[in-house]
Amino acid sequence: MPDPSGKVEINLIVNDEPRTVSVYPMARLLDMIREDLRLTGTKEGCGEGECGACSVLLDGLLVNSCLVPAIQAEGTSIKTIEEIATGEQLHAVQQAFITCGGAQCGICTPGMVIAAVNLLERIPEPSQAEIRTGLAGNLCRCTGYMKIFESVVRACQDNKQNIPAPVGG
Amino acid sequence: MEIVGHPVPRKEGRDKVTGQARYIDDLHFPEMLYGTTIRSTVARGRITNITFVGDIPWDEFVIVRAGDIPGENCVALILLDQPYLAGEFVNHPEEPILLLAHSDKYLLEEARRHVKVEIEPLPAIFSLEDSDNKKEVVWGEDNIFKAYTVEKGNVDDVWAKADLIVEGEYHTGAQEQLYIENNGVIAIASPEDGVTVWGSMQCPYYVHKALLKLFGLSEDKVRVVQVETGGGFGGKEEYPSMIAGHAALLSWKSGRPVKIVYDRAEDMVATTKRHPSRTRHRTAVSRDGKLLGMEIDFVVDGGAYATLSAVVLSRGTIHAAGPYVCPNVRIKSRAVATNVPPHGAFRGFGAPQSIFALERHLNKVARELGLSPEELRRRNFIHQGETTATSQVINEKVEMEALLDRAFELTDYEAKQQRFAESNKTSRTKKGMGFASFMHGAGFTGSGEKYLESVVGAEATSEGRVIILAASTEIGQGTNTVFAQIAAEALRLDYDSIEVAKPDTGNVPNSGPTVASRTTMIVGRLVESAVLGLKQTLIKSGLLKEDYSSDEFSLACHRYIEQHGPLKSFSKYKAPPGINWDDEKYEGDAYGAYAWAVYVAEVTVDTTTYEARVDDFVALQEVGKVIHPILAAGQIEGGVAQGIGYTLFEKVVWNEGRMMNNQMTNYIMPTAADIPPIRVFFEENPYAYGPAGAKGIGELPMDGPAPAILNAIEHATGVSINHIPLMPESIIEALGGDRA
Numbered sequence: 090m091p092d093p094s095g096k097v098e099i100n101l102i103v104n105d106e107p108r109t110v111s112v113y114p115m116a117r118l119l120d121m122i123r124e125d126l127r128l129t130g131t132k133e134g135c136g137e138g139e140c141g142a143c144s145v146l147l148d149g150l151l152v153n154s155c156l157v158p159a160i161q162a163e164g165t166s167i168k169t170i171e172e173i174a175t176g177e178q179l180h181a182v183q184q185a186f187i188t189c190g191g192a193q194c195g196i197c198t199p200g201m202v203i204a205a206v207n208l209l210e211r212i213p214e215p216s217q218a219e220i221r222t223g224l225a226g227n228l229c230r231c232t233g234y235m236k237i238f239e240s241v242v243r244a245c246q247d248n249k250q251n252i253p254a255p256v257g258g
Numbered sequence: 259m260e261i262v263g264h265p266v267p268r269k270e271g272r273d274k275v276t277g278q279a280r281y282i283d284d285l286h287f288p289e290m291l292y293g294t295t296i297r298s299t300v301a302r303g304r305i306t307n308i309t310f311v312g313d314i315p316w317d318e319f320v321i322v323r324a325g326d327i328p329g330e331n332c333v334a335l336i337l338l339d340q341p342y343l344a345g346e347f348v349n350h351p352e353e354p355i356l357l358l359a360h361s362d363k364y365l366l367e368e369a370r371r372h373v374k375v376e377i378e379p380l381p382a383i384f385s386l387e388d389s390d391n392k393k394e395v396v397w398g399e400d401n402i403f404k405a406y407t408v409e410k411g412n413v414d415d416v417w418a419k420a421d422l423i424v425e426g427e428y429h430t431g432a433q434e435q436l437y438i439e440n441n442g443v444i445a446i447a448s449p450e451d452g453v454t455v456w457g458s459m460q461c462p463y464y465v466h467k468a469l470l471k472l473f474g475l476s477e478d479k480v481r482v483v484q485v486e487t488g489g490g491f492g493g494k495e496e497y498p499s500m501i502a503g504h505a506a507l508l509s510w511k512s513g514r515p516v517k518i519v520y521d522r523a524e525d526m527v528a529t530t531k532r533h534p535s536r537t538r539h540r541t542a543v544s545r546d547g548k549l550l551g552m553e554i555d556f557v558v559d560g561g562a563y564a565t566l567s568a569v570v571l572s573r574g575t576i577h578a579a580g581p582y583v584c585p586n587v588r589i590k591s592r593a594v595a596t597n598v599p600p601h602g603a604f605r606g607f608g609a610p611q612s613i614f615a616l617e618r619h620l621n622k623v624a625r626e627l628g629l630s631p632e633e634l635r636r637r638n639f640i641h642q643g644e645t646t647a648t649s650q651v652i653n654e655k656v657e658m659e660a661l662l663d664r665a666f667e668l669t670d671y672e673a674k675q676q677r678f679a680e681s682n683k684t685s686r687t688k689k690g691m692g693f694a695s696f697m698h699g700a701g702f703t704g705s706g707e708k709y710l711e712s713v714v715g716a717e718a719t720s721e722g723r724v725i726i727l728a729a730s731t732e733i734g735q736g737t738n739t740v741f742a743q744i745a746a747e748a749l750r751l752d753y754d755s756i757e758v759a760k761p762d763t764g765n766v767p768n769s770g771p772t773v774a775s776r777t778t779m780i781v782g783r784l785v786e787s788a789v790l791g792l793k794q795t796l797i798k799s800g801l802l803k804e805d806y807s808s809d810e811f812s813l814a815c816h817r818y819i820e821q822h823g824p825l826k827s828f829s830k831y832k833a834p835p836g837i838n839w840d841d842e843k844y845e846g847d848a849y850g851a852y853a854w855a856v857y858v859a860e861v862t863v864d865t866t867t868y869e870a871r872v873d874d875f876v877a878l879q880e881v882g883k884v885i886h887p888i889l890a891a892g893q894i895e896g897g898v899a900q901g902i903g904y905t906l907f908e909k910v911v912w913n914e915g916r917m918m919n920n921q922m923t924n925y926i927m928p929t930a931a932d933i934p935p936i937r938v939f940f941e942e943n944p945y946a947y948g949p950a951g952a953k954g955i956g957e958l959p960m961d962g963p964a965p966a967i968l969n970a971i972e973h974a975t976g977v978s979i980n981h982i983p984l985m986p987e988s989i990i991e992a993l994g995g996d997r998a
Binding site for chain 1: 265267268270271272273274275276277278279280281283284435436437438439440486487488489490491521522733734735736888889891892895896897898899900921922923927929930931933935936
């Protein structure tokens, strides 16, 4: 049944929960996440896919949610920063960001954490070059990236020591 | 357990890594409207007509013009020359003229495009050269916001005696702060209840002061609250006063909460950037490489209004002669007006500009003398007991030679220099080593801290927790963590038992702005003395002994509050002994303490693509006691990365006073793939008047990268380039390459 406002219903899985959202078809996935679903951990930095602050996982793929039309999320599974920790238990990447100083002002951090989690899912023990490439789509103006690289390395080490971490994707 | 000097967890770390930290755009109020700004489309002119066109339900919109302003139409800062909304004249291409608000932000954007402002253009100027030459007078009587002269010895007599006189001219470009969170605020305002603003900002009391004037209200009727702030770097020092005023004006008129959050394009095109600069050096030296006289002419482009240009110029002026001893110095400097959006605070605040010029120029002096750059510096480094350009006697231990030696060791400097000189003969890629030696003063310049009279409070709860009350903001650099460390160490309590209150002018005293590398050194010292005041009160009241456990402290707090009510202590800034500054002569103790540094860059210049790349970067500095090794290193690494961007990546493209590349797509900052290893090292020489011996650190790392990198490029290519940003097209030109 078409909505007279022009909005459409989108059915998708968000952080493991089935959701139905009524949005304009060309609304950005970012706005649907932040405004309709009130998941404000996903940030907007540039609105044109350059900074990665709006990174989320869409069917396990790292995407800039500011570039994805909401309608394209129909039938997909979205994972945002709010679902990276398991209850009180932080993901190894999150813990490493705290330990190593990977977060300063914190505005790029949710996107950066998502990108790092995605990187480690794809490449469990990335080289320095793979870390750099894996995070090159996420801009950070505070850290100069050094402590972010250290955080990723630290998270790998913690993963190897079997510190529990949730399965992503 | 010792707390200072150890990497305790960042106070708000967990909220930041889980996405729970709430920034301004994450906050909402019922019935909230969104606001937007109609801006000038020409650089300078007279507004002749404003019309509301198109198929827009204009009666649903809140519209605010200059005439609606209840108080004074000026952004109160140093001078009162900048209006909140242009009335008759505009002076730069993005000047705010009119404000709109509506509950539907999509319709609001549509409406914004349908306000037609007609402006009769007036002659405008866009470069500091045109302003300095008074091609057109666009501000005051002579385009000059502020001028300084620093005099030491007698420069005029030195030229005849010199073995060699070396002249040079150096230019630096604008730079966008590019915090990842754009400027944003929410305001609730009404004539009955006054004005409350929540926002992303560095200096809540600057905003407070500006709103008092804008609305003509008494201090208790204005409240400013900083919320989690996604980076500032100076870019949220003064601009929040503008956007806060705009949102508050819309709320005042509509009676509804109003949110204004800029998008990236608006933030980049309309808000402040680093001042472009030109520096001319004329230097007299003896044959044996001693500096005899330095004449420095330093000019910065301030843009259309005065904003902070006078103080940016001041810091740049004082740092212009560097960590060297020279008996005869004259520095003349000016901040001049152009018809571009006002330039403003950006980490380093004038010093990166003048230090770039000096550290490039000294390499030229060395070359002409036939000395190595390091040897020239060694012969002129300042020492304890000697005087700076402002005739400040350096009372602390300074060992620039030792810093230079260690930096060279850490980078294998001399061996690499030789190796590169050999390999460059045959290779298409040329490698080079370069360094810069410099200092950076912490705290407000000259009498600044005395005038500020900053205050910090501390309050103990009946559970024995201690809450720090200060307006100094956490903007990513670690204010909350460092204050808690200092307080915990001073009281010998657990780090976790210290809390830092949110900066809210309704609740915290004015500890001054979060700028000028002053938060740890100046405000941290006040934190230390405020919490010690709590302890002294408990001891004096007989509830606590000098030696106590945390349980005894808690019990004493509980009993004190039961018997006497709230337990609070406040501490106000008092200058350390022996600090004297003459505002008229611009002479004396410019800063209470300096951080000292030597930075080394290793670069490769590809003579096929004309790309310059930094391969390795070492930052060695003496900053007093390091309070938190990870936060401190993080400050240096982040500053160096911004410095590399300033040098090789970040070019503001101007057209008729407007930034044309106001997007992250075409204004390029370094990514994770671009940044070399940044290796950070500290020497610690505790400062007697800093908390636990700390000095300032935040701005220092912005000063060194540009000259170190260009000195390395000169070593790699044999070609001297004296302007930044240095893009490949400039390298083509300098190397005489063929563009085809």
